[in-house]
Amino acid sequence: MPIPPYVVHLRSMVGRELLWMPGVTAVVLRESRDGADEVLLVRRSDNGQWTPVTGIVDPGEEPHVTATREVEEEACVVAEVERLVWVSTSDVVTHQNGDLAQYLDHTFRCRWVSGDPRPGDDESTDARWFPLDALPDMRQLFRDRIAVAVDNPADVVLGPLTSGASRA
Structure with missing residues (x-):
């Protein structure tokens, strides 16, 4: 996985210690040819999971x-x-190389404009559209992010969904 140069620089000073970083999740939606809603997912090259x-x-x-x-x-x-659609804090993540990170995630509802999905870099081994009612196995956190984007609430969800998330 490519690591941004500024993170490489920080890691040279703090080693594998916990870094607090801003992150995003892009939930890209489109309507399929048969009228069903689909979401764009990628299969991560570091752990093989769909997200x-x-x-x-x-x-x-x-x-x-x-x-x-x-x-x-x-x-x-x-x-x-x-x-x-959602701002939340991730659990502490231990990356495959042992680096610790925690993310302030900004989940965005996005709409497809153009392009056929395919891996564009070494971060993914596959990219494709999935019907919303036939998602592959994935972590609940990502299912929750997709659900919030699909529900398209009028307000932003703040904090975890499981503890009575508040709306901005």
């Missing part, structure tokens, strides 16, 4: 820009952000 497109916000980059950039880089799809 919506995720990424780290670069210094000075707006999170919504990160979302569309990551979709194009990872899945070769052009998407447009419709709205921010």
Whole structure:
């Protein structure tokens, strides 16, 4: 997985210690030819799991820009952000190399503009559309992010869904 240069620099100073980082999840939706709603998912190369497109916000980059950039880089799809739907904090993640990180995630509902999904870099081994009623096996956290984006609440969800999430 490519590590942003600024994270490489931070790691040179803090080693594998916990880093707090801003992140995004782009839930890209489209209507299929038969009228069913579909979501874009990628199969991660580091753990083989299916997820919506995720990424780290670069210094000075707006999170919504990160979302569309990551979709194009990872899945070769052009998407447009419709709205921010959820802001949450991840659990501490131990990456395969032992680095610890925790993310402030910004989940965006996005709409497909163009492109056929395929892996665009070495972060993914597959990219494709899935019907919302036939999602592959994935972590509940990502199912929750998809559900919030599909429900398209009028307000942003703040905090975890399981503890009576508040709406902004």
